[in-house]
Amino acid sequence: MLTAILAIGGMGLVAGIGLALASKIFYVYVDPIVVAVEEALPGANCGGCGFPGCSGAAAAIAKGDAPPNICVAGGPSTHAAVGEIMGVAVMETEPEFALPGCSYGFHKADLKFLYDGFNDCRAALLLDGGSKVCPIGCLGLGTCARACPFGAITMGEDNLPVVNKNLCTGCGTCERVCPKHIITLTSNSRRIQREYTTEQCTAPCQRACPAGIDIPAYIHEIALGNYEDAIRIIKESNPFLNVCGRICVEPCELECRRNLVDEPVAINNLKRFVADYERNSKKRIQIPRAPESGKQVAVIGGGAEGLTSAYFLNRLGHDVRLYESTESLGGLLRAGLPASRLPRDVLEWEIEGILAVGIETQTGKALGRDLTLSSLFKEGFSAVLVAIGGWDTFLSQGRPQEAPLPGIHLLVDYLLRHEAGSGKAPGEHVVIVGGGATALTAAHACLAGGARSAAVVTRTSPTDALFSEQEIKTAQEAGITFYHETALTRMMGEGDALKQVELTSMKGEGGQSTIISADTLLVGAGRFPELIYVPREMDEERQEDTGIAWETVLPYAGPFSTTDIGLFRPGEAIGDYKAVVEAIGAGRRAANSAHRHLTGAPVSPPEGLIRRGTQVLSLTAVESVAKVPREKMPEVPEETRIADPDAEIALGYSEAQATKEASRCLQCGLICYRREEGGLH
Numbered sequence: 001m002l003t004a005i006l007a008i009g010g011m012g013l014v015a016g017i018g019l020a021l022a023s024k025i026f027y028v029y030v031d032p033i034v035v036a037v038e039e040a041l042p043g044a045n046c047g048g049c050g051f052p053g054c055s056g057a058a059a060a061i062a063k064g065d066a067p068p069n070i071c072v073a074g075g076p077s078t079h080a081a082v083g084e085i086m087g088v089a090v091m092e093t094e095p096e097f098a099l100p101g102c103s104y105g106f107h108k109a110d111l112k113f114l115y116d117g118f119n120d121c122r123a124a125l126l127l128d129g130g131s132k133v134c135p136i137g138c139l140g141l142g143t144c145a146r147a148c149p150f151g152a153i154t155m156g157e158d159n160l161p162v163v164n165k166n167l168c169t170g171c172g173t174c175e176r177v178c179p180k181h182i183i184t185l186t187s188n189s190r191r192i193q194r195e196y197t198t199e200q201c202t203a204p205c206q207r208a209c210p211a212g213i214d215i216p217a218y219i220h221e222i223a224l225g226n227y228e229d230a231i232r233i234i235k236e237s238n239p240f241l242n243v244c245g246r247i248c249v250e251p252c253e254l255e256c257r258r259n260l261v262d263e264p265v266a267i268n269n270l271k272r273f274v275a276d277y278e279r280n281s282k283k284r285i286q287i288p289r290a291p292e293s294g295k296q297v298a299v300i301g302g303g304a305e306g307l308t309s310a311y312f313l314n315r316l317g318h319d320v321r322l323y324e325s326t327e328s329l330g331g332l333l334r335a336g337l338p339a340s341r342l343p344r345d346v347l348e349w350e351i352e353g354i355l356a357v358g359i360e361t362q363t364g365k366a367l368g369r370d371l372t373l374s375s376l377f378k379e380g381f382s383a384v385l386v387a388i389g390g391w392d393t394f395l396s397q398g399r400p401q402e403a404p405l406p407g408i409h410l411l412v413d414y415l416l417r418h419e420a421g422s423g424k425a426p427g428e429h430v431v432i433v434g435g436g437a438t439a440l441t442a443a444h445a446c447l448a449g450g451a452r453s454a455a456v457v458t459r460t461s462p463t464d465a466l467f468s469e470q471e472i473k474t475a476q477e478a479g480i481t482f483y484h485e486t487a488l489t490r491m492m493g494e495g496d497a498l499k500q501v502e503l504t505s506m507k508g509e510g511g512q513s514t515i516i517s518a519d520t521l522l523v524g525a526g527r528f529p530e531l532i533y534v535p536r537e538m539d540e541e542r543q544e545d546t547g548i549a550w551e552t553v554l555p556y557a558g559p560f561s562t563t564d565i566g567l568f569r570p571g572e573a574i575g576d577y578k579a580v581v582e583a584i585g586a587g588r589r590a591a592n593s594a595h596r597h598l599t600g601a602p603v604s605p606p607e608g609l610i611r612r613g614t615q616v617l618s619l620t621a622v623e624s625v626a627k628v629p630r631e632k633m634p635e636v637p638e639e640t641r642i643a644d645p646d647a648e649i650a651l652g653y654s655e656a657q658a659t660k661e662a663s664r665c666l667q668c669g670l671i672c673y674r675r676e677e678g679g680l681h
Helices: 002-025 032-040 053-063 076-086 121-126 143-147 173-177 188-192 204-208 215-223 227-235 241-247 251-255 267-281 304-315 344-355 373-378 391-396 411-419 437-448 469-478 540-546 580-598 638-643 655-662
Strands: 097-100 153-155 161-163 183-186 296-300 319-324 360-363 383-386 408-410 429-433 453-457 480-483 486-494 497-505 513-517 520-523 531-535 549-553
Touching: 032 053, 032 076, 053 076, 097 161, 121 143, 143 153, 143 173, 173 183, 183 188, 188 304, 204 215, 204 251, 215 227, 215 267, 215 655, 227 241, 227 267, 241 267, 241 344, 241 580, 251 267, 267 655, 296 304, 304 319, 304 344, 304 383, 304 580, 373 383, 383 580, 408 411, 411 437, 411 520, 429 437, 429 513, 437 453, 437 469, 437 480, 453 486, 469 480, 497 520, 531 580, 549 580
Parallel strands: 296 319, 296 383, 319 360, 408 520, 429 453, 429 520, 453 480
Antiparallel strands: 097 183, 153 161, 383 531, 486 497, 486 549, 497 513, 531 549
16 A cells, blocks of 8 residues: 555656756747736637737737737727727727729620639639739629628629728728738828829829719719719818819819710710709708817918818818918909809808818918917927918909918019119029029129028929029029929928928939028929928027927929829929819818828828829720710899899709710729620720
8 A cells, every 4th residue: 555655656756857948948928918917808709810810919919019909899988998008098080981993894805714623713813913904903802792701792783892881890801811902991181182193093084083983883882873972972072062063174084085086075065954952942962071180280371272271181081271361261262253153052061061170260371471380389289281372372362462471482573673773682682483584683782782692493494494514603602502303391380480491302212311501492383382391309598599390391292293203293283273173172282281291191192193194094085875965054034134134154964964974974983984785805
């Protein structure tokens, strides 16, 4: 018995020693934070976060490789619980959802490639590049639908993915598995910030619209009778439906593919139809607002551009106060258009709808006269966006020429004063941007008037400049500095004074930047630039003496520009915009630029932005499209016009007319279009 007890005890001792040694050798540390985070997660193991189950997500969160709100299966309470464990406050982000970007299934193509034995889009793409006709089109094999963890995607009868927004969590699985990138995540804010690129399937009308409206989408909704959806689509890019529906110059219709058959679709008349629908219904239809950012932005200028900027900044989650120097909003829309084209009650309805989202306004307040950058920054504004128009605006409204921006003057103003006998220089350190041959005249005049330095900045090379070699030599001997092939990219100042400017060389890739002293900037354009002013860190004692330090952020280049660098980029408007739709597009881009700066994102256009001159896949002929006459716009009788000159001439489409006209749309893609018979080309 004793022997047995000793034997068992000895075995236990050996086993205990072995287990103790094993625990030391094979010990695995379990991070209590990972355990706590995993317990807070719902345990769905859906993979929607991109990590292998909740344990993988918990490890990534604890390590700092994933945010506390990455779980798509859990809601705000889950995100808050995880954030508490990690010791951080969780800001709820805007919901995202998947959006297919292809309009035509492969079965409609004239030339079909059937991949027998393949049922995966990624595998098919490896076989000779997948689709031979359209480099962007959907392959239609349903990889995204099978990969979706929540069953939110199905393949429709047209062999294209259909997203159920009620089930979609925005996890991004479909986006990750699609080899053609035709299904991507989006949100209301992303749609506001959308710019068309060469990687997207776009129609000719979309690419021609200065405001960037998704024209085929809203016309499709009109054809289906979904007028409110059509309004929301338009307002993602343009809050002035009623105005543009009446006075737009319609560049989209010039590019409409129906021009190859008969007449363009009445795109603008259809926009007016849904605008009138909203106004007649007395129901304000707005696009959703992003979560509040807690930041305030001041917008200077109450014309079309300023109102557009204010609207989209509000929709992107910022608090906005708009300042207008006159007593009424609208700018040239109010001052320059007859009531027969734009009835004043229509304009008032439009402006009221923009302000109704929560934009505070103060009229009779001018920058430089009633308020300054310093006063605005001291009030707590994180940015000041300037959209005040130009010299031609000021003349049309009978206002005196002013210099509301610190240190900035229009070159033509200075030259007029100089010709009138005022010999005084506008400042000590003058920089002249643009102006052609007159820039040299102004530089000499500034030095003669007492300026200590004068510099001429031009985008052209010395050989392409409008100055002769002798003129340049004489100017340099007089003390004028030339910066050829250079753009002005930033201004810096303190209080209400300009102090420095940043000049960037345009030679080669990633040009070198130089900062020079400047208290005066003479711009050769006919308008004051759209600029975003933001506070800059500076010693507090110095700020007490000179005011808050600031610098400018330039809005990113739009589709009209031929370059990304600098102020007054070639191709962009140098006078007031010839069409309100251009001002609206500029206002949206300015708002997006301010939003990107405030959220820490780079203020730059997307890669592959479609610009004027960008080569995009298209076609020059269409087949199997029957001629269908364009619906005529009803107008008031001539006797009514004589009796009431202010009566609006165009009456707008009836519902039957709008439905019929919308059905004329070919719903184009890059090379796709709807045929009346047969397939697609």
